[in-house]
Amino acid sequence: MGEKILMKGNEALAEAAILAGCRHFFGYPITPQTELAAYMAKRMPKLGGTFLQAESEVAAINMVLGAASAGVRTMTSSSSPGVSLKSEGVSYLAGSDLPCLIINVQRGGPGLGGIQPSQADYWQATKALGHGDFQIFVFAPSTVQEMVDLVNQAFDLADEYRMPAMILADGMLGQMMEPVEIPEVSELKLKDKPWATNGHKNSREHNIINSLYMQPEDLEQTIRDRFARYDDAKAKHQVFESYLTEDADIVVVAYGASSRISRSAVEQARELGIKAGLFRPITLWPFPNDELYKLAGSAKKFLAVEMSMGQMVDDVRLAVNGRKPVEFFGRTGGVIPTPAEVLEQIKKLAGGDR
Amino acid sequence: MLNHKYTMICGHYGSGKTNLAMNLALKAAQNGESVTLMDLDIVNPYFRSSDYKELLDSKGIKLIAPAFAHSNLDLPSLTAEMYSIFASQHERIILDVGGDDQGATALGRFSKQLDETGYEMLYVINKYRPLSKLSAEATELLTEIEQASRLKATGVVNNSHLMGETTAQTILNSIDYAQNTADEAGLPLLATVAERRLIPELEGKLTKLLPVDILVTNPITS
CATH class of the missing domain: 3.40.50.970 (Thiamin diphosphate (ThDP)-binding fold, Pyr/PP domains)
Incomplete structure (x- = not known):
């Protein structure tokens, strides 16, 4: 290098x-x-x-x-x-x-x-x-x-x-x-x-x-x-990155800029004792279906985070194939979501579980 | 530095002009001076001093920004308010100029007035930016900026850094580059900028150190 x-x-x-x-x-x-x-x-x-x-x-x-x-x-x-x-x-x-x-x-x-x-x-x-x-x-x-x-x-x-x-x-x-x-x-x-x-x-x-x-x-x-x-x-050629997903109850799925925001939120959720993880697709086509399907075996809930009204969330639902609930959070129009907003959503999902 | 009422800050895209301009403005305000910061960047709609209006307001610094700055409208234009700097009673007027010669073109609109009032024009350099990493490239870019703005730089400020990964050594490794650039441009090297946390390590090894705070941050990493 x-x-x-x-x-x-x-x-x-x-x-x-x-x-x-x-x-x-x-x-x-x-x-x-x-x-x-x-x-x-x-x-x-x-x-x-x-x-x-x-x-x-x-x-x-x-x-x-x-x-x-x-x-x-x-x-x-x-x-x-x-x-x-x-x-x-x-x-x-x-x-x-x-x-x-x-x-x-x-x-x-x-x-x-x-x-x-x-x-x-x-x-x-x-x-x-x-x-x-x-x-x-x-x-x-x-x-x-x-x-x-x-x-x-x-x-x-x-x-x-x-x-x-x-x-x-x-x-x-x-x-x-x-x-x-x-x-x-x-x-x-x-x-x-x-x-x-x-x-x-x-x-x-x-x-x-x-x-x-x-x-x-x-x-x-x-x-x-x-x-x-x-x-x-x-x-x-399905490429992805998994972060703290192994024992995660809530898996946030996000790519690009929103994955970095989500990563901060996942880290903050872990500090609060919530078992959250991040699944980051690196190839959007081909979408990393296989790994996400596997994760649907261990995780309890999925949260797609995007800077849109919810588009990738469709592919997440197809991959998870009805095995677990898939929720969505997004900001759009040029607004960037904050880690605090994503954390709020994670907490909401975790709260419903307890 | 800041030995003149009018200080323009120019340089390559991403060399750290806005962060330096804000630090200089805040320091002057702290010293009790009345300060105007003018955001003259009409070529890049992201990461600019108008994004920090709240902070500047709270310190009593007047911000003059292009119309539509930080909006969705990509319609860069100079406002009538910008011409008020030449009638201003403020002691310090700092102009945060856009990057490269393209960004400096807008400054050319004020070249006649600035020639009459006199000015200080700082050329900000960063050894770690790929298109200006050689002294020869940095001086060539300065010539382009001077032609576009129809003004002459009065000094070089070494702002070499790698953002959060900057160490004292990062800065020490840039000293020869900075001095050579200044020499080739026939200008004094006025200062070497360092984030405040690195100052203790650099003191004694460097002269003309300028401590700054990192004010320009990124919404997805901060």
Whole structure:
């Protein structure tokens, strides 16, 4: 590991992408993600890479599609309203089996919403970032250091499964500063991409990148093939962190910024003698169903905490599968819940138990 | 430092300008001076001195903030009230400028008046910020800030730190960087900032120590 430096979440995401070999960034500025693009604008020319501020989010995601087709590591970043604009392109990327990285530094919605942090794009990221039958990888870092670590994994898995990957952050994580260690990368071993349309001087059959199929049976088959890969990803790549869950009666489930607030609340609850724990999904797709189902055997109650009106809580309920009650607490619109508010909810659940 | 009515605090994003500005304002107020703190950061809607209005109010410090600061409206603009600093009877006017040259552009609007009144402009540096970790990068950024603001820095303040992980050694390791940056910029190194808890360890090893309290905190870790 290298020496410690002080980075904003947005800068860390950008630097990590550069370290992962990404040299092609296409974006359009939007608060609270702007430092990411600004960092790329400063760094990319020095590395012989591309930083391109497109005329719109729609243009930017289609440039990503073009670069991904050529087989290079490429990315875009935005905040909530901008990600909505990209959704058509994301669907085309998924339909063309193209790997790329999309970063969403979430802010309050719907509509123009606000510029303060939010987690209200969970459904969009994990269920429907565009039309059609498809999924993308979704990673939810909770610290600036984890942002650095997950960007590389996101690129690797995107390449391995030939599908888009998303880092779902929020305005708080994007804007806050923390000391980080940037890993020293000696040599990148990138996966070979024999499918890429990258020029070959007639040395092979030419490749085609496409998401249009004339026969419904052909389209169905490509989707079935893709879903077989999704099943493989679900079996191998459910990532989570458990904190004090082993003997916990009440398990708080939270990701990203709200998991840090929940962690403080869990620690305070323990001081009061309440057996609370924290389950933190790190991959939101695939959602860590298996471990959560196991926890439903030992825990008595679950509490999902989100900066939304309750979106991930649906997946928690599906994973727990009716074995134990699942409650929800959230603040939304850019309001950040406090540890005291979460502790209040934990106490309420514990009180009903006694 | 604070040897002039007008003090501007500029530097890289996240170098610690707001925390320094608030500490200087609180110290001046403690010394019985009348103080105005102007939040001139119109490029970043997060972590800014207007977020600390209550604390500043309680110490009798007047805060002048951009319109819509700490709201959901991303419409940065300068207010008429900002021009009142040039008619102010206050003894200290501290300007917390936005990061980099982008943030310093707004300061350029006041360059003519500040040239007439005279000023002190502090350039805040942090060795542990990745895009300004070399003295050459820090001086290049200063040139960009000076061009954008149409004003000249008068001194360098070494604010090298790693937030809560800062040790005395963290600061000692930044001294050469700070001195080189100041030398390359042709400016005096006015102070090295250290959180109050580290002062006993640093005393005797460093001159021009400036003790500060950590006032700018993060809602999810504090």
